[in-house]
Amino acid sequence: xxxxxxxxxxxxxxxxxxxxxxxxxxxxxxxxxxxxxxxxxxxxxxxxxxxxxxxxxxxxxxxxxxxxxxxxxxxxxxxxxxxxxxxxxxxxxxxxxxxxxxxxxxxxxxxxxxxxxxxxxxxxxxxxxxxxxxxx
Numbered sequence: 001x002x003x004x005x006x007x008x009x010x011x012x013x014x015x016x017x018x019x020x021x022x023x024x025x026x027x028x029x030x031x032x033x034x035x036x037x038x039x040x041x042x043x044x045x046x047x048x049x050x051x052x053x054x055x056x057x058x059x060x061x062x063x064x065x066x067x068x069x070x071x072x073x074x075x076x077x078x079x080x081x082x083x084x085x086x087x088x089x090x091x092x093x094x095x096x097x098x099x100x101x102x103x104x105x106x107x108x109x110x111x112x113x114x115x116x117x118x119x120x121x122x123x124x125x126x127x128x129x130x131x132x133x134x135x136x
Contacts (some may be wrong), residue, residue, distance in 0.1 A: 002045060002076050010050070011074060014041060017058040019070040028073065028084040033105035036068030037136045039128075040085055044075040044096040048117045053097035056116075056124035063129045065136040067101065099128065103135045 011021060019041065022028050032038055041057050043049060061070055073082045075096035086094050088102070092110050099116075101109040109131035116124060 001079075007045060007074060007077060010043060010045060010054070011072075013054050014043060014057065014070075014072045017061055017070070019057075019072045022071050022073050022081050022085065023078045025080050025084045028081050028088075031069060031071045032085065032088045032102055034069065035104055037132075038069040038071060038102040039067040039132075040088075040100045040102070041070075041072040042075055042082065042085065042096045042098040042100075043072050046097065048113065049097040052116050052119060052121050052124055053099065055121035056128060057099060059121060059125035060128035060132065063132050065132045067132065067136055099124075101128075101131050101135060108135050 015021060022031055032040065039061070041053065043054065073085045075082050089098070089100050089107060089110065092112060095113040097116055098113060099111040100107055111124065111127065
């Protein structure tokens, strides 16, 4: 676990972009399998989250088509909620940061850490926008 004062600005970056934080298993179980499209960001303290993942997520949700729900869990903080979100992302292995798009509770698009590291935020956002255009 990280000190809350350390992660608060990292959480707020996504909250300010319209994401709802999921901090309990119950919140995850209510949000992800719901009807419509749900975009989940597994947030983290790592540098690629700050430089690439969070900016990409923010750019992508400014697109004309976007998911019905925008939610986030924070790796290294609410362990049970993160573990539950990752169960929905199977067969992909745990990864942070990571981004997943669900449609009617089914995983339809996944971006793992190795697809985030070393790539510009705009490239990642373009990938997400293409998925939003297809599924939202």
